[in-house]
Amino acid sequence: MTAQLPPGFLWGVASSAYQTEGATGAGxxxxxxxxTFCATPGKVRAGASGDLACDFYHRYPEDIGxxxxxxxxxxxxxxxxxxxxxxxxxxxxxRGLDFYDRLVDALLAAGIRPFVNLFHWDTPQPxxxxxxxxxxxxxxxxxxxxxxxxxxxxxxxxxxxxxxEPYCPAWLGYGLGIHAPxxxxxxxxxxxxxxxxxxxxxxxxxxxxxxxRAEVGLVLDSWPVHPATDTEADVAAAWAADGxxxxxxxxxxxxxxxxxxxLERFDGSLPAIREGDLDTISARLDFVGMNNYSRRxxxxxxxxxxxxxxxxxxxxxxxxWEVYPRALYEVLTRLRFEYGAPxxxxxxxxxxxxxxxxxxxxxxxxxxxAYLQGYLGAVSDAIAAGVPVRGYFVWSLLDNFEWALxxxxxxxxxxxxxxxxxxxxxxxxxxxxxVIAAHRGSDALSGAHTPTSAGAP
Ligand code: GCO
Numbered sequence: 001m002t003a004q005l006p007p008g009f010l011w012g013v014a015s016s017a018y019q020t021e022g023a024t025g026a027g028x029x030x031x032x033x034x035x036t037f038c039a040t041p042g043k044v045r046a047g048a049s050g051d052l053a054c055d056f057y058h059r060y061p062e063d064i065g066x067x068x069x070x071x072x073x074x075x076x077x078x079x080x081x082x083x084x085x086x087x088x089x090x091x092x093x094x095r096g097l098d099f100y101d102r103l104v105d106a107l108l109a110a111g112i113r114p115f116v117n118l119f120h121w122d123t124p125q126p127x128x129x130x131x132x133x134x135x136x137x138x139x140x141x142x143x144x145x146x147x148x149x150x151x152x153x154x155x156x157x158x159x160x161x162x163x164x165e166p167y168c169p170a171w172l173g174y175g176l177g178i179h180a181p182x183x184x185x186x187x188x189x190x191x192x193x194x195x196x197x198x199x200x201x202x203x204x205x206x207x208x209x210x211x212x213r214a215e216v217g218l219v220l221d222s223w224p225v226h227p228a229t230d231t232e233a234d235v236a237a238a239w240a241a242d243g244x245x246x247x248x249x250x251x252x253x254x255x256x257x258x259x260x261x262x263l264e265r266f267d268g269s270l271p272a273i274r275e276g277d278l279d280t281i282s283a284r285l286d287f288v289g290m291n292n293y294s295r296r297x298x299x300x301x302x303x304x305x306x307x308x309x310x311x312x313x314x315x316x317x318x319x320x321w322e323v324y325p326r327a328l329y330e331v332l333t334r335l336r337f338e339y340g341a342p343x344x345x346x347x348x349x350x351x352x353x354x355x356x357x358x359x360x361x362x363x364x365x366x367x368x369x370a371y372l373q374g375y376l377g378a379v380s381d382a383i384a385a386g387v388p389v390r391g392y393f394v395w396s397l398l399d400n401f402e403w404a405l406x407x408x409x410x411x412x413x414x415x416x417x418x419x420x421x422x423x424x425x426x427x428x429x430x431x432x433x434x435v436i437a438a439h440r441g442s443d444a445l446s447g448a449h450t451p452t453s454a455g456a457p
Contacts, residue, residue, distance in 0.1 A: 010391025030086025154211025
């Protein structure tokens with residue numbers, strides 16, 4: 001039994017450049033912080049890198065064939081900044097843009113609406129060498145990326161995302177050092193977070209200038225933070241963790257202010273926040289994209305500091321994340337009812353499981369089907385509660401490079417045999433295909449939906 005979703009609901013899959021494209025030396029691409037991080041011993045599991053990844057750069061026609069088979073309405077992908085501006089700013093590399101031009105045309109020809117995300121963490125290395133996201137200049141450079149891409153694709157692309165999960169590059173990249181560029185310090189993370197948001201705000205305006213039909217959004221990740229127990233200390237710790245990971249971004253983007261408790265907690269480590277910055281950051285959006293996979297459970301550690309604890313019960317995915325569909329309901333309703341998000345897409349949801357090919361050559365990923373089913377149920381509940389959720393993107397079409405975890409975690413609806421690059425649709429692929437077809441069938445009956453060509457010019 002599949003969740004009830006409204007007519008016109010958009011079905012998609014999501015991906016990102018560094019995780020799938022490979023071809024890091026092709027077409028005049030510059031170096032990104034992820035190339036450097038992967039080349040640094042000990043940073044990425046088994047010394048893996050995105051050098052080949054899924055070779056999507058060369059194999060995209062085949063992969064679009066898979067998307068057609070799947071029957072999706074929309075494909076969300078990101079632009080590799082170093083392909084477009086190898087030095088991060090200045091000279092535009094037309095060959096880099098040519099790739100995305102071909103990709104967009106091929107998607108449109110297949111009746112698939114491109115959702116273009118300008119940034120999924122692959123900052124050009126020269127910008128990092130000049131100080132990276134803790135410096136305001138990096139946000140200024142980002143405007144050049146937005147302009148170059150929108151100028152080239154804006155006649156055909158209507159759905160734009162400025163960036164994906166600014167929390168991750170800020171806190172995993174600059175706060176904890178477990179993602180590129182691997183720097184660790186709260187002051188750097190907070191400065192990076194502010195400048196990422198500033199870059200987002202400036203890009204909103206730039207995208208609307210260059211792409212007249214643009215619908216512009218930002219993708220945030222959110223895991224609801226639950227206290228491990230209802231003691232006052234744990235509740236306070238959960239609130240503090242929620243402040244850094246969620247409210248910092250939600251408040252800034254949707255309310256135009258930073259949360260007081262976070263400002264107080266980090267007093268002394270805060271970046272220069274100039275007058276007008278928060279007006280820029282809270283620029284009107286057409287939608288907010290939500291990435292959700294699970295929830296966090298937090299207890300008070302030393303000095304009350306938040307410490308994550310594992311869930312004592314429940315199913316876990318291969319990344320150790322609790323299967324907890326209610327989390328998605330919570331973030332969607334929160335964004336709408338507490339923050340007034342205009343409309344929402346679930347821009348990522350999915351799960352890693354230890355998929356293997358069995359004797360029949362197939363991948364019977366029953367856990368993934370159950371996971372997705374549960375979360376789609378949460379989407380349908382959120383819609384029933386009055387949240388305008390416009391669509392849902394599975395992370396991901398293909399197994400791909402899972403950042404510091406290398407290729408060890410498989411999130412795809414399609415299994416990738418990395419040594420041969422063979423694509424093997426998993427059982428979840430067929431399941432999702434069926435969900436989409438059934439929905440479209442009911443849409444056709446109600447006469448409410450024009451399949452796949454909805455957003456094409
Ligand atoms: C993220 C990123 C993706 C990940 C996915 C699975 O949400 O962290 O957008 O790049 O691969 O989420 O962890």
